Amino acid sequence: xxxxxxxxxxxxxxxxxxxxxxxxxxxxxxxxxxxxxxxxxxxxxxxxxxxxxxxxxxxxxxxxxxxxxxxxxxxxxxxxxxxxxxxxxxxxxxxxxxxxxxxxxxxxxxxxxxxxxxxxxxxxxxxxxxxxxxxxxxxxxxxxxxxxxxxxxxxxxxxxxxxxxxxxxxxxxxxxxxxxxxxxxxxxxxxxxxxxxxxxxxxxxxxxxxxxxxxxxxxxxxxxxxxxxxxxxxxxxxxxxxxx
Numbered sequence: 668x669x670x671x672x673x674x675x676x677x678x679x680x681x682x683x684x685x686x687x688x689x690x691x692x693x694x695x696x697x698x699x700x701x702x703x704x705x706x707x708x709x710x711x712x713x714x715x716x717x718x719x720x721x722x723x724x725x726x727x728x729x730x731x732x733x734x735x736x737x738x739x740x741x742x743x744x745x746x747x748x749x750x751x752x753x754x755x756x757x758x759x760x761x762x763x764x765x766x767x768x769x770x771x772x773x774x775x776x777x778x779x780x781x782x783x784x785x786x787x788x789x790x791x792x793x794x795x796x797x798x799x800x801x802x803x804x805x806x807x808x809x810x811x812x813x814x815x816x817x818x819x820x821x822x823x824x825x826x827x828x829x830x831x832x833x834x835x836x837x838x839x840x841x842x843x844x845x846x847x848x849x850x851x852x853x854x855x856x857x858x859x860x861x862x863x864x865x866x867x868x869x870x871x872x873x874x875x876x877x878x879x880x881x882x883x884x885x886x887x888x889x890x891x892x893x894x895x896x897x898x899x900x901x902x903x904x905x906x907x908x909x910x911x
Contacts, residue, residue, distance in 0.1 A: 703825045703833040704733030705760050708779065708797070713817070713841035719808040726821070726839060727779055727797040730762035737762075737823045741800065744818040748810075751817065752803040760823075765793035772796055804843055812847035816840065 709726040716722035728739055737760040743751035755775075769778050779797035784790050804817055818840045825833040 701735050702733045703735055703835065704762065705730045705737040705739070705823045705835065707821060707837045707839065709839045713804070713843050715844045715846050716804065716806045717846045718806055718810040721803055721805040722843065723801050723803045726800050726802060727777065728758065728760045728800065729779060729795045729797040730760050731765050731795045733762040735762065735825050736760065737825055740822045740824065742820050745804070746815050748807045750805045751819070754801040754803065758798050758800060760798055761796070763796040765791065765795055767793055769794050775799070806845055810845050812845050814842045814844050817843050
């Protein structure tokens with residue numbers, strides 16, 4: 668009779684508490700056996716940034732299936748002249764298994780709501796302790812409006828008596844859009860420029876044709892012959908003699 672009541676209570680617990688399924692399906696085989704686990708959550712879209720300004724987003728780190736602390740070190744790959752900073756620059760992720768309800772957290776911690784799928788497509792909803800890290804991307808002045816890739820990576824370091832025993836890593840990449848006026852003119856301006864260029868080209872073609880036509884005419888018409896100029900005739904002046 669007692670076993671039957673325990674069985675009924677267990678079935679009710681499975682039905683009312685999805686998080687309990689996680690602990691029953693994935694129990695720790697050995698409490699003393701080290702488990703190295705950490706994960707990240709981040710937004711896929713990075714806020715738009717203006718030249719000379721700084722945009723930021725937040726990444727959350729947690730360990731819901733481990734039992735060892737993880738020391739996280741970030742790194743970044745970004746366009747030349749840009750800068751990417753992290754706050755904090757390093758952090759420690761302390762593991763905590765899923766809880767079936769929210770709980771209080773300490774300073775620089777958040778209670779993060781997550782969904783997780785386990786065996787047989789069973790979806791589990793729960794809360795974990797997460798540690799935020801800000802990613803600050805600064806765009807230099809004079810940057811042309813466009814979309815630029817920014818890649819970040821996060822190396823986890825699990826240590827045993829001061830020695831690294833596991834170093835898993837995660838990556839988070841974004842396409843950062845730089846705002847500003849378009850470098851190309853508007854459609855109306857483009858149309859005006861095309862019309863002006865067409866007129867200029869057409870005028871040049873007409874001028875070239877006229878020059879060629881004049882050259883052909885000058886070659887076809889023989890030069891006119893002019894008669895040699897006659898030298899003016901000189902008449903001797905008459906001398907009138909007067910007698911005495």
